[in-house]
Amino acid sequence: MATKSAAINMRVLPSVREVIDAAASLQSMDRTVFIQxxxxxxxxxxxxDQKDFKLxxxxxxxxxxxLDEPAKVSEGVQDLFQRKSPWE
Incomplete structure (x- = not known):
């Protein structure tokens, strides 16, 4: 079964399109494939970047x-958790 493709439309300045077209041409690709x-x-x-990092x-x-150290709880956070909620 073939998968349908989804359209993505955008407008760019002519100068941006020219740069993209030039780069795509250097890679022997059409604009759509290059942008994709x-x-x-x-x-x-x-x-x-959101899940992998190297050290x-x-x-x-x-x-x-x-990570192994116990969590530090500030006085402000303790005070906040001990307050009654405005809707209570």
């Missing part, structure tokens, strides 16, 4: 140490 590939690559990067060994050990 560029947007998809950027989307993957954004998603990876050098020393920094990773410091990170693990910080």
């Amino acid at each position: 590939q560029a947007a998809l690559n950027e989307a993957y990067k954004v998603l990876a 050098e060994q020393r920094a990773f050990e410091a990170f693990e140490t910080a």
